[in-house]
Amino acid sequence: PTADPDFRWRGGEVSRVEAFSDGIFAITVTLLIVSTASIERFYDVWILVRDLPAFLLSFAFLMYAWFEHHRFFRRYGLQDGLTLLINTMFLFLIMILAYPLKLLTTFLWYLILGIPSNQLFSTPPDVVLNITEFMQRTYMMYFYSAAVVGVFGCLLFMHLNALWKKQQLELDELELVMTQKSYFHHLATVTIAVISMLVLWLTKLPGWSGVVYFMMPLAHFLTGLYFEFKMNRIKATATEPQNNQ
């Protein structure tokens, strides 16, 4: 509980749902990092070092998703049917998206390093596809935006479910605001991904739709600022009466 002093953790012992989810996260992360790098000579270590930032970015994303998942289950201890269903979808998306995520971070890292990345847009020799690299980029933007909507949509609905059950969970005023904070953070992420898809649909330019994601830091900063302010006000009024007496 020292990890989260303002929120009473309703999840008591670690449940099997959480242990199972942790298992899937741990295996997905480890396979992503370990199994792709076949280290058979020192040269491979050098390539590993070169591509480390791409690995790190994928890892950071997965750990962020894990952390949100972990905090949700520790805080609310929900195990109702809806939570289990959303959790199952969430885990499926995490597993499905791990490798495409590393492909994306590798692609971005190659862009920065100036390593040619057209190999990533190639097709197997026995497949004839009449699509240009530009069309591939367009499809990929749709795919990754949809993935963001999927993963954070799951977290969004988990928190929405907790808000619905606020009386059953006996959330106090501060806990309610903290739940709303998480909810609006995930809403911001999902909304920006949807906007990115709309921009792509309207302009047909994958570059512009990528630029939309630069709104992310600002949106999260503003969401955080608003709710931190609200939380501080509640904490202030909560401690005041005690000081008066």
Next chain:
Amino acid sequence: PTADPDFRWRGGEVSRVEAFSDGIFAITVTLLIVSTASIERFYDVWILVRDLPAFLLSFAFLMYAWFEHHRFFRRYGLQDGLTLLINTMFLFLIMILAYPLKLLTTFLWYLILGIPSNQLFSTPPDVVLNITEFMQRTYMMYFYSAAVVGVFGCLLFMHLNALWKKQQLELDELELVMTQKSYFHHLATVTIAVISMLVLWLTKLPGWSGVVYFMMPLAHFLTGLYFEFKMNRIKATATEPQNNQ
């Protein structure tokens, strides 16, 4: 416990048997999803998206088996020798069947998409087999029906064991009916798989034996209806006296 309000969970802390089973489930599921899809270029992501329903179906089946396993151990907390033995067989079947299951769901999905699937019935170049595709389909129907009998037969015997131990477990009237409900659901599944094998044996037509599985929703709907009715009647009589006073 909010996950299962009518049933007192006898399984206290998560036991090592459960943790070990969860580990095997988590690894099997993750390897199934992650390791088969080697994502090295964006084209592979496209194939992944195309085959997503096949993945999802395998995943849903495994998660359903996990959920039944999880609920059984949480509800009854049984750790006797028989339960451990059945559990070990159950885990072995889950591991053995994971990849054949994905092959089946891929095959069914290719049928729907209209992608030619005769490659799935091929043999390695160095093997000469005098069996036709039709015979292969026949054998496969036997295999998958036997697999269903194996997996759900394990769950069936686990619940039968709980019914035998009903006094030791101190099951109340409602809990007894809920245990019977689970038992009869698994019995329905096993029975239909056996009927499918019988139909195949009599008609020699794999198509007809596949059609038998369409009885599944009806059988489970009727089983559910009967026991839900029984459960509601018990709940009604259980709360009545309290209202009278």
Next chain:
Amino acid sequence: PTADPDFRWRGGEVSRVEAFSDGIFAITVTLLIVSTASIERFYDVWILVRDLPAFLLSFAFLMYAWFEHHRFFRRYGLQDGLTLLINTMFLFLIMILAYPLKLLTTFLWYLILGIPSNQLFSTPPDVVLNITEFMQRTYMMYFYSAAVVGVFGCLLFMHLNALWKKQQLELDELELVMTQKSYFHHLATVTIAVISMLVLWLTKLPGWSGVVYFMMPLAHFLTGLYFEFKMNRIKATATEPQNNQ
């Protein structure tokens, strides 16, 4: 505790050492079963079915080792430095031996099926070895006997450690006999493996050294018989006084 009614389980909550060991067991078992069978067409399912007994035998062996490990930690709850060291060696051996074990069970199964197994005694094309298949069989018998000594020697020393600490663990008379029973079972296994190695060293005949293992059932039956008798006598005297009063 219903799993082991005569023995008070000193291991309370599942410790991290146990959880870590379970993780290693679960992954080793799953990789053994899942990753070796690449199922890409229905023909591969057929091969999987054919080799199922070999899989099952490896799996049964690993599950037996897990079960002994599980019971030791649940019963004694030991976490001293010596136990941790032996446990680490035990896990290392389990991981190292998993694949050689499956090779052995496959070999034995091919013998039974009459499938030629000289391919299992081949060498890679770029390696020139002046050893005959007979010498390979000899080395292999040494290897597998040493493996048995290693794995069951670890379990032997774990139980010896528990016997040394009998006062600290407050083992009652029955529990002491049950600990001795486990100890002598593992001693029987190790002794037979050592005898097999001695026979091989003296006769130079791998066949004869394999035959030594047929002593296993008898040795364990006699060990079990002796200690079951002792346990029953203790139980009888333990309940007698209560009946008198």
Next chain:
Amino acid sequence: PTADPDFRWRGGEVSRVEAFSDGIFAITVTLLIVSTASIERFYDVWILVRDLPAFLLSFAFLMYAWFEHHRFFRRYGLQDGLTLLINTMFLFLIMILAYPLKLLTTFLWYLILGIPSNQLFSTPPDVVLNITEFMQRTYMMYFYSAAVVGVFGCLLFMHLNALWKKQQLELDELELVMTQKSYFHHLATVTIAVISMLVLWLTKLPGWSGVVYFMMPLAHFLTGLYFEFKMNRIKATATEPQNNQ
């Protein structure tokens, strides 16, 4: 608690952070040992036996890191943001370094066996690199020293954080000294790795920088000696007053 009699374990139930970390450790270790050795004929078992010491050394290193991690979380039960961040970096490094570590231990073992190891310094056929084997050795020394700094730097900062929070954790005098002991052990490891890098930078001789690591046993012996002495003095004064009364 019998594992660590002088230190009150503040970590109660195993947290999800620990379970998740254990999962990553277990998978990394198992993949390292299991997946690299493809055992398809008895000849492969022979190679496995030959390379066993290299496996064992990698395994021992990873288990040592796990043990330090395990003890830290059991002893202090810290779950603050800083600990989670350092832990995440620590896990990332463990995953990244597992295979390079086995490469290094294999290389060292080949040196001892006299097996030519220039294959480990080769480059793929499609890559032209104008670096000599000597330069590769230099880079590798930097890499492995940096890895040591990374892994043990994480453990260093974890313990530093515990020292900062000594009042909140209510460490008694003995526990404080034991925490300092762990801290200085990790500091010694990090310092020697840094010295090795400096020696390499100054002399440009990878051999000399490797020799620096032979200081390791002496440094740890002296650190241990100093703190064991301090711990014994505290234990003596702690028991004295009780004897006087």
